[in-house]
Amino acid sequence: MAILSLAFKSLLNRKLTFFITLFSIAISVTLLLGVQTLKTETNSSFMKSISGTDLIIGSRGASSQLLLSSVFHIGNTPNTIQYNTYKKISQSPAVEWAVPISMGDSHKGYTVMATDLSFYDYFSFANKQHLKVDKGAIDDDMFAVVIGSEVAKKLNYNIGDQVIVTHGGGEIEGHHHDNIPFYISAILAPSFTAIDQTLIISLEAMEAMHTDNHGHFGALPGEQILPSDNHQAHSDHDEHEHHDEAIHEEHADHDEHEHHDAAAHADHDAHAHHGHQDTQEQRVARLLKIKPEKINAIFVGLTSPQAILSMQSYVNNYQAEPLSAIIPAVALQELWQFFSLAEVALNIVTVFVVLVGLLGMLSIILMSLNERRREMAILRSVGARPGHIFGLIIGEAGFVCFAGILLGVALLYLLLFTLQAPLASYYGFYLDINMLTSNDWFILAIIQLSALVIAFIPGWLIYKYSLSDGMSIKF
Template sequence: MKLMTLAFKSISNRRASVLLTLFTIAISVMLLLSIERVRQEAKQSFSSTISGTDLIVGARTGDIQLLLSSVFRIGHANNGLSWQSYQYIKQQKGVAWTIPISLGDSHRGFSVLGSDGSYFKYYRYGNKQNLAFSQGRPFHNAREVVLGSEVAKQLHYHLGQKIIVAHGMGNTSFHHHDDNPLIVTGILAPTGTPVDKTVHVPLKAIELMHGPKHGSAQIMRQKSNSDAQHDHEHEHEHEHEHEHEHEHEHDKHHEVIDSQLGDLIGQPKQITAFLMGFDSPLYTLQVRRNINIYKPEALSAIMPGVTLRELWGMLDIIEKILLLFSAVVVLISLLGMLTTLLSSLSQRRRELAILRSVGARPRHIFTLMVSEAVLITTIGCAIGVAMFYMAILIGKGILQAHFGISISISMLSNYELVLLSVIMVSGTLMGAIPAVRAYFYSLNDGMSIKV
C-alpha cells in the first residue's frame, strides 16, 4: 500500500509528461471502445430490422441491393415488379401472408412507403415483435397516413395534421403532390429500425398521387362534400346550445377517429417489392426456386437472414481493419508511456539510490516502477471510458438521424471489458521493461550513483 502511495506521488511530481501519456491512452481507449460499440450496434440494428420474414421478392437485381433498398431504405430499386405477378405469387401453395411495398416518394427527407393493412399486421422486427402504435391507429382509406416515431418527433407532427408528400427520394423532391394532402391518423412506437424514419401511406394514395388528375380531383370533391354535409349538420345543431360543444369537438377529430373504411390498394400497375411468410420452410425453398425461374418477368427472391450474413461477410475485412486500426492506436499510446518511463529513468537514479538508503530493496524498486505503469494505465483507461460515454451521448442522435444506427448507453459488455483487460495487461508489461532496468540500476549503484 505504501508503494502505491509512493508511486502516485512520484507520477504527480512528473505531471506534465504523465498528463500527456494519460491523454494518449484515454483517446486510444475511447476510440477502441467507440469503434467496437458502433460496429456491434450497427450489426444488431441491421439484424433486428426485419424478423419473421421468409422471402423478399423484387425485380431481378443483386440480393444485397434488394435487401438494402426494400428494408433499410438505402439506395433504390432500379425496377419494380408487376401487380399481376404479385397476385399470382401470393396465391401459391403454402403462402401464409404477403406485404406489398411501394417506394419512391418522400416527405421532407423521410422515405414514403406504400402498403396495405397487412403491413401493420404481419411486419415483424427484433425478436419477432409486432409494430405498435404510440398514438392513433392504422390508415383506413387513401387520405390517411401513419408516421414512424422519428418522423413525428423531428417534424413535430400530431394526429389530425395534414402533410404533403413529394415525388423523389431523400431531400431531393421533384414534385409536391399538393392536391393530395394526407391526414395523420397514427404514430408508431419506436422500434430502433428504419420504420421509425418512414412515412406509411396506402397503395391507393400512391396511385392517386401519380395517376390522372381526375383521381385526385374526385377524392378532393368527396372531401368537400363530406365537409359541406358536416357543416350543414353543425349549423342545424347550433340552435341547441348543450349539443353545440359536442358537435364542435366531433368536427375537430372526425377525420382522425371516425373515418370510414375505404380502398387501400386501388389498381396499381407495379410495386417495388413484397415480403412473404410461409406455413413451412419447405414451401419457402420451393416458392423461392419457382420465383427465380419465373418466366413472365425477371424476379429475385432472397432470404433476409442469408443475405444479411452475406453482407456481414463482405464487411468482415472492414471490421478487421477498424479493429487493427484501434489496436495500433492503443499500442502507440502504450509505447508513449514506455518511452516516458524510460526517458525519466536515468534522471531518477539518484531518487532510487535514496530509496535504497532508507531500506528499500531492489524488488521494492521493481514493484514501484511497475505500480507507476499500472496507475497510469488504469487512470488512462478510466478517463477513456468516461470520454467513451460522453462520445455516445453526443453522437447517438447523429448516428440515428443520418445512419439509422441506434446506440444504447449501457454498461460495458463482456467483450469490451476483455479489451480493457488486455490494455491493462499490456500496460503492465510495458511498465515491466523500465522496472527491470531500475532493478539492475539499484543492484549496481547500491546506495550511491557511480559516475
Template sequence: MYLFRLAVASLANRRFTAFLTAFAIALSVCLLLAVERVRTEARNSFASTISGTDLIVGARSGSVNLLLYSVFRIGNATNNIRWDSFQHYAHDPRVKWAIPMSLGDSHRGYRVLGTDQSYFEHYQYGRHQNLAMAAGRFFATDPFEVVLGAEVADALHYKLGDTLVLAHGTAAISLVKHDDKPFTVVGILKRTGTPVDRTLHISLGGMEAIHIDWHNGVPARGAGRISADQARNMDLTPSAITAMMLGLNNKISTFSLQREINDFVGEPLLAILPGVALQELWSLMGTAEKALFVVSLFVVLTGLIGMLTAILTSLNERRREMAILRSVGARPWHIASLLVLEAFALALCGIGAGLALLYAGIAGAQGYVQANYGLYLPLSAPTAYEWSLLGIILGAALVMGAVPAWRAYRQSLADGLSIHL
C-alpha cells in the first residue's frame, strides 16, 4: 500500500504531465466505448426496424433490394405486382393479415407510401410495438389525406391542417409535381426510430388519384386533366402495387407459403423472411463496422503509448530520485513496482475519466441523436463486454508500465548518484 501512496505522490509532483497523459487515455477510452455503444445500439435498432411480419413479397429481384425499398425506403423496385396477386394471397386461409404497399413518389426528398388501414393496425417495430399517433388521426375516406412520420413533420415544420404537394419520382428535387391534387395533413405519428419517421403515408386511393390522368409516365394536359374533386368520385382501386407484407396464422406454414409464392405462376414474385434478409444486409456492412472498431482500438493504443512515452521521458530525469530511494533501503523490485503502479494509476484515472466523459456525452446528445438519427443510446451501466475491454486496457497499461520498470530495475545505485556532464 505504501508503494501505491508513493506512486500517487510522485504523480502529484508531476501533476500537469500526469493530467495530460490520463486525459489522453480518457479520450481514447471514451471513443472506444462510444463506438461500441453506437455499434451495439445501431445493430439493435437495425434488427428492430420491423417485427411481427412473417413475409415480405415483391417483384422478383434480390432479397436485399426488396428489403431496402419496402422497409428502408432505399432504392426502387424492379417492377410492380398486380393487384389481383395481392388479393389472391390476402385471402389465403393461411394469411392472417396483409399490408399493401405502393411506392414511387416523394415530397422534398422524403418517400411517400401508399397503403391502407391495415398498415397502421398490423405494422410493428421494435419489440412488437404498434404505430401510434402523436397528433391527429389516421387517414380515412378522403383520398387526399396524409399522415406524416415524426421526422418529416419536425424537419419540414408541418402541423395538422397544412397542405402539401407530392412530387413524381423519388429524387430530392423533382420537376414534375402533382400540384393539382394537394394533400391535407391529418395525422403525425409518434417517433419510432425507424424509416417510418421519414415517410409520408397516404391511402392507396390517394396514390391512384394523383396518377389517374397520367399516361405512359406523363401527365395529361388541357381537357385531359382530372381534378381532385373528379378523382374523389372515381373508382380508385389500384391495378398494381409495389410490395406487400404478410402475417400468418401459423408460423409453421411460413416456409411452405414462401416456396409457393416464389413459384407463383401468375407472375414472377419473391417472398423473403425479414429477419433473414436483415442479417444478410447487416453482414454486408460488417466490414465497415469492424473497421470502425479497429480504428478506435488503435486510438486507445495511441493513448497508452503516450503514457509509456511520458513515463520513459521522465525516467531519465528521475534517476537521482530512484538512486535516493535505493540508498534509503528500497530494493530494485520496489523501484520497478513503483513505476508499474504509476502506469496502473494513470490508466485507472484515464478509464474513470473516460467513463465520465462517455456518460456526460450520452446525457447531452441522447435526445439529439434519437431525434436526428433514430438511435437510442441508453444511460446504462457498462456491459460485461465493455468491462472486459476496460480490463484489457488496464492490463495493457500494466504491460507497458513494465518497460520503464525493467529499465529502472537495471539502473545501479552508482549510476543514479554519479553526475554526468
C-alpha cells in the first residue's frame, strides 16, 4: 500500500505527462466503449423495429427482401398477393389477427403504406408498444392519412394539411396522384422505427389510385373536361366495360340505388369539417367503395407461439398462390449478420486505438525511468527491495490506466447524454443510455490488465537498474 501511495505521489509530481497519458487512455476508452454502445444500440433499435408479430407473409421470394420492404420500407416487392388470400389466412384458426399491408407509393421521398385500421391495434414495436397518436385522431375516412413524426417534422405538416401521393418511390419520375388528395388526420408520436418516415393511408384509397387508369375514374380517353357531377360520372362509367371486375360489381350495385347522390352528399357533409372538397375522383371512389385486390404483405399474430412453425409451413405450402412466411425475430437476426463484417472492422480499429493509448503510456514511463534512477537509489538506501521499485512502476501504470478508464467512462456518458437529443431529432435514432454491460466491464478489465502487463517492460528495466545501481546515484 505504501508503495502505491508513493507511486501516486510520484505521478502527481509529473502532472503534465500524467495528464497527457491519462487523456490518451481516456479518449481511447471512450472511443472503444462508444463503438460498443453504438453497436448494441443500433442492433437493439434494429431489433425493436417490430415486435409481437409472429409471421410476415408475402409472395414467395427472399425473406430479407420481404422483411426490408414490409418492416423497413426499403425497396419494394413488385410481387403481390391476393386480398382473398389475406381473407383466407385471417380466418385460419391459428391466426389471432392479420393486418394487410400494401406499398409502392411515396410522398416527397417518404414511403406511403396502405393498411386498414386494425394496423393500429395490432402492430407493435420495441417492447410490444403500440403506435401512439401525437396530434389529431385516427380517422376511418378513406382519404385520411396518418403521418409519422419524422414526416410531420421535416415537411412541417399539420393536421388538416393536404398531401398528394406519388406513384412509385421517386419524387421525380413518379406519377402524381394529384386527383386524389389526402388530408392529414393524425400525426404519430415518434416510435424510432420506419413508421416515423411513413405515411399511412387506407387500402381502399390505395386501390382507388391504382385502378387500371390510375384512378382517373370518369375520365374518358381524350376527354378534356371532367364531368362535374356524380351522375354523369356514373353514366361515364357505364360506358366503360373494361373496368375491373370489382369496380364493375360495385358499380352495378350502385346503379340499383337511385339515392346514391344523397348518400354521396351525406358522406361529403360528414367530412366537411376537414375543410376539403372531395375531388371528382374521390367522390366516385367513395361511392364505388373499391375494395383492394392485391396487397404486398400480411402481418400475422397467432393464438399461440407454438403455432408459428406449423403456420409457417402451411403458408409456405399454400396452394392457391406461392407465398412465403417469415418469422420477424429470426429474419431480423439473419439480416443483422450482414452487418457483422463492418462490426468486426470497427472493432479492430478501436482495439488499435486502445493499443496506441497504452503504448503512449509505455513510452512516457520509459522516458521517465532515467530521471527516476536517483529516486530509486534513495528508496533502495532506506530499505526498498528491487521488488518495491518494480511495484512502483507497475502501480503507476495501473493507476494511470485506472484513472484513464474512469475518465473515459465519464466522457462516454457525457457524450451519450449530449448526443441523445440531437440524434433523436435529426436522425430519428433513439440512443438508449444504459449502465455498462458485462461485455463493457470485460473490455475495461482487459484494458486494465494490458496496462499492467505492458508495465512489466519498464518495471523489468528499473528492476535491472536498481540491481546494478544499488544505492549509487548515477547521472
